[in-house]
Amino acid sequence: MTFHTSPISRLLPLTGAVAAAVLLSACGSMMSSPKPAFSQDSLPDSIKVPAGNKVAMETVGVGEITYECRDKANAPGQTEWVFVGPKAVLNDRSGKQVGTYYGPPATWESSDGSKLTATQLAVAPSGTGNLPYQLVKANPAMGSGAMTGVTFIQRVALKGGVAPAAACTTANKGERQIVKYQADYIFWKAA
Numbered sequence: 001m002t003f004h005t006s007p008i009s010r011l012l013p014l015t016g017a018v019a020a021a022v023l024l025s026a027c028g029s030m031m032s033s034p035k036p037a038f039s040q041d042s043l044p045d046s047i048k049v050p051a052g053n054k055v056a057m058e059t060v061g062v063g064e065i066t067y068e069c070r071d072k073a074n075a076p077g078q079t080e081w082v083f084v085g086p087k088a089v090l091n092d093r094s095g096k097q098v099g100t101y102y103g104p105p106a107t108w109e110s111s112d113g114s115k116l117t118a119t120q121l122a123v124a125p126s127g128t129g130n131l132p133y134q135l136v137k138a139n140p141a142m143g144s145g146a147m148t149g150v151t152f153i154q155r156v157a158l159k160g161g162v163a164p165a166a167a168c169t170t171a172n173k174g175e176r177q178i179v180k181y182q183a184d185y186i187f188w189k190a191a
Contacts, residue, residue: 038186040154044124047135049152049188056189057146061101062182063088065131065161069168069175079173081163090185098146101185106136108153108185114145118153131161131181149189157184 038055040048065086072078086106090099099110109115118136126133134155141147161181168175 043154043156044133046122046124047133047154047156049135049154052191053151053188054191055186056150057098057187058093059090059098059185059187060093060157060182061086061088061090061185063101064178064180067163067177067179069173069177071173077170079168079170081168081177083163084176086181088181088183108147108187110146112143112145114141114143114147116141116147116150126156126158129160129162130158131155131183133158147187150187151190152188154186154188155183156186157182159183 038058063086066084067081068084069079070082072080085103086101088101089097090101090108092098097111099108101108105117107115107117116138118138120134120136122135123132136153136155138147138150138153141150159182161179161183164177164179166177
């Protein structure tokens with residue numbers, strides 16, 4: 001018995017191989033295409049990082065802020081909730097911890113041991129119940145690692161963190177309240 005194969009049946013395996021190669025090539029180019037850079041377009045001008053800098057690291061800070069009921073400055077007999085300090089974990093975009101944020105003074109510390117403090121340049125409203133947007137100029141980093149060379153840090157994508165709604169009176173002066181918050185911290189370096 002003799003089997004004859006038609007020209008079409010001989011081409012089917014070749015066609016399948018070509019289709020698979022094209023598909024793998026397309027998938028490979030999708031995987032290697034760079035992630036779009038963080039955009040400042042929707043942010044208030046006052047907290048935009050100046051030209052000549054590029055995003056070095058994007059983190060999500062998840063934590064809490066402590067407030068204390070204290071006398072209001074220059075207002076005898078009046079009290080207010082005063083910001084005491086933050087305590088947060090800094091995660092990368094995949095959710096892996098890459099550092100911590102704590103204070104005072106406000107300190108961003110990488111898991112590699114490098115850390116820095118900064119000077120506030122500007123804040124802008126970010127929505128009711130949320131901390132304001134913030135732009136800070138980084139002080140020189142201590143230690144070498146991810147924080148080395150950071151020029152600016154932006155606080156964006158805020159959720160919560162404002163002073164407690166609970167009453168602050170002379171009766172509960174000294175009381176501390178902890179408020180949960182989340183914010184993206186975008187670290188910039190000179191381009």
